[in-house]
Amino acid sequence: MTNLLKRLFFRHALFLAAVTAVLAGFEFLICAVVSTIDVPGLLAELLNNVPPAVREFVRQSFGGFSAADLLAFGWNHPIALAIGAGAAVVMAARAVSGEVENGALELVLSQPISRRRYFAGQVVFAVSALSLLSAAGAAATLAGQRVYGLRALDGRTLVLLALNYCLLQLAWYGLTLLFSVLGREAGRVAFAGFLVALLSYLVLVIAQLWRNAAFLLPWSVNNYYSPREILAAHALPVRSVAVLAGFAAAGTAAAFWRFLKRDIP
Amino acid sequence: MPVLSLENLTKSYGRVRALRGVSFAVEPGEVFGYLGPNGAGKTTTLRILLGLVRPTGGRVLLFGKSPSRAEVRARTGYLPGELALYGNMTGEALLDYYAGFRPGRPAPLRPALIEALGVERPAFTRRAKFLSHGTRQKLGLIIAMQHDPELLLLDEPTTGFDPLVQKAFRGLILDAARRRRAVVFSSHVLSEVEAVCGRVAILREGELVAVEAIESLRERMVRRLRVRFRNSVPDGLEATPGVTRAEVEGKNATLWIRGDVNPVVRRIAREEVERFVFPEPELEDIFLTYYKREAESR
Numbered sequence: 001m002t003n004l005l006k007r008l009f010f011r012h013a014l015f016l017a018a019v020t021a022v023l024a025g026f027e028f029l030i031c032a033v034v035s036t037i038d039v040p041g042l043l044a045e046l047l048n049n050v051p052p053a054v055r056e057f058v059r060q061s062f063g064g065f066s067a068a069d070l071l072a073f074g075w076n077h078p079i080a081l082a083i084g085a086g087a088a089v090v091m092a093a094r095a096v097s098g099e100v101e102n103g104a105l106e107l108v109l110s111q112p113i114s115r116r117r118y119f120a121g122q123v124v125f126a127v128s129a130l131s132l133l134s135a136a137g138a139a140a141t142l143a144g145q146r147v148y149g150l151r152a153l154d155g156r157t158l159v160l161l162a163l164n165y166c167l168l169q170l171a172w173y174g175l176t177l178l179f180s181v182l183g184r185e186a187g188r189v190a191f192a193g194f195l196v197a198l199l200s201y202l203v204l205v206i207a208q209l210w211r212n213a214a215f216l217l218p219w220s221v222n223n224y225y226s227p228r229e230i231l232a233a234h235a236l237p238v239r240s241v242a243v244l245a246g247f248a249a250a251g252t253a254a255a256f257w258r259f260l261k262r263d264i265p
Numbered sequence: 266m267p268v269l270s271l272e273n274l275t276k277s278y279g280r281v282r283a284l285r286g287v288s289f290a291v292e293p294g295e296v297f298g299y300l301g302p303n304g305a306g307k308t309t310t311l312r313i314l315l316g317l318v319r320p321t322g323g324r325v326l327l328f329g330k331s332p333s334r335a336e337v338r339a340r341t342g343y344l345p346g347e348l349a350l351y352g353n354m355t356g357e358a359l360l361d362y363y364a365g366f367r368p369g370r371p372a373p374l375r376p377a378l379i380e381a382l383g384v385e386r387p388a389f390t391r392r393a394k395f396l397s398h399g400t401r402q403k404l405g406l407i408i409a410m411q412h413d414p415e416l417l418l419l420d421e422p423t424t425g426f427d428p429l430v431q432k433a434f435r436g437l438i439l440d441a442a443r444r445r446r447a448v449v450f451s452s453h454v455l456s457e458v459e460a461v462c463g464r465v466a467i468l469r470e471g472e473l474v475a476v477e478a479i480e481s482l483r484e485r486m487v488r489r490l491r492v493r494f495r496n497s498v499p500d501g502l503e504a505t506p507g508v509t510r511a512e513v514e515g516k517n518a519t520l521w522i523r524g525d526v527n528p529v530v531r532r533i534a535r536e537e538v539e540r541f542v543f544p545e546p547e548l549e550d551i552f553l554t555y556y557k558r559e560a561e562s563r
Contacts, residue, residue, distance in 0.1 A: 003365035003366060003368075011353075102349055103347055103349025104350070104351055106312070106317060106345050107343070107345055107348070107350075107408070110315045110343040110345070111366035111367075112338045112367060113335060113366050114334075114335040261319070263312075264317040265317075
């Protein structure tokens with residue numbers, strides 16, 4: 001498996017380095033913004049001029065306007081979510097359908113490596129990469145706080161935020177991996193995975209904005225990603241862990257089952 | 266014990282039956298040709314032998330075990346018909362990558378294969394996407410053979426090789442057979458298979474038409490001879506021993522000959538001939554041979 005992991009590292013290194021740099025840069029930038037601009041004042045002024053539904057949505061997104069709330073929002077910002085989902089979806093799409101599409105899977109699986117090991121190698125690599133990505137984001141927030149003299153989020157809270165972020169991305173990875181073993185074209189698979197992630201986010205936004213759509217909340221995976229709850233409780237809600245980990249595990253298990261049975265290519 | 270055996274192998278894709286009751290076995294040291302036109306089911310058979318494709322029915326054993334076991338593939342080398350190498354890896358990195366799947370087994374044949382196939386230095390340092398089709402094919406063959414596998418499965422292996430490399434390739438296959446390695450070699454070019462194989466299986470639309478020694482295939486084969494006479498086509502050509510069918514058009518005659526060609530050559534030599542074309546037999550001619558046999562047996 002070392003051979004396969006080495007190959008995966010070289011294949012994804014540039015992409016993952018770029019994605020990690022963008023996420024870390026974004027979280028660092030949020031620290032700079034929070035420390036140098038009067039964001040609470042600006043937001044309060046802005047909220048006076050928006051409809052009540054939007055005001056409610058912003059209130060739910062931010063919780064409050066303390067430095068900690070704003071930094072936590074940096075982890076729930078659409079850009080941060082898109083970066084993580086992008087990394088997860090691309091790795092999952094490349095894992096099987098990408099290799100089928102470029103024709104390489106046939107030669108790889110004709111070598112003495114079992115499908116189980118091949119699949120395990122892909123999952124181990126993705127879990128490691130997404131953990132590192134989340135850790136890099138947390139490290140950037142920590143560095144940003146130090147540089148700009150903020151004492152908003154302690155180490156434990158940051159670890160919990162990163163863990164919650166990682167679990168959300170693993171959920172997208174598991175789902176897209178299932179699409180990947182069913183498909184033959186990485187582009188389509190990645191599109192489908194990203195579309196589901198986007199729809200999940202939109203469902204969350206609509207359900208928060210519009211009272212009549214509130215019943216949709218439990219159906220959005222993003223509903224179980226809750227930086228604000230971590231801030232409030234100083235703990236990762238069990239429900240979040242259970243749903244996100246369950247979603248990731250179910251997607252991965254279904255993908256594994258299908259991968260063992262599918263014809264190659 | 267045979268290196269591989271197939272019994273009544275079937276494979277369906279929905280309503281399409283890609284393989285119908287294919288059975289044969291290959292012994293150590295045998296070079297076995299697997300002939301058939303494109304779409305006949307050759308690649309599907311090879312993929313089933315590697316556990317890449319699941320058969321719908323029948324039994325497949327490699328070294329007495331199921332092909333889905335990784336240990337079986339450790340003893341097998343494979344060259345796919347549509348070889349796809351990672352374009353961003355250099356030739357050397359590719360050879361090392363695939364050798365790395367057998368950590369306990371080195372690649373003893375790599376230097377000899379590189380020399381025999383005439384792979385030049387730039388092939389190892391350039392990325393695969395910048396290499397010619399022929400060079401990539403040579404790398405594919407080295408990947409398949411470098412660990413000296415007991416069974417070699419080669420799907421249309423000579424695509425992209427020039428005649429000199431084809432000759433070197435034939436030498437490598439015969440060497441492998443001398444070392445008691447079994448080789449299954451799929452092709453739609455009869456002459457290629459004829460040059461190295463001891464036995465052939467002929468596949469058409471997923472069904473085995475025949476499994477025969479190459480010698481008996483040669484004897485049975487109906488071959489086409491085209492002659493243009495200076496004057497007119499002589500009478501009674503079709504009555505010449507060995508001629509199974511004759512078509513005449515003006516001064517041109519096409520003769521289908523089975524077995525010994527000498528009586529026909531002697532008969533034609535009595536006339537003034539303008540053009541004499543006796544091409545290598547093609548798959549079509551083989552199928553013709555077997556259709557004729559089927560018709561005769563009815």
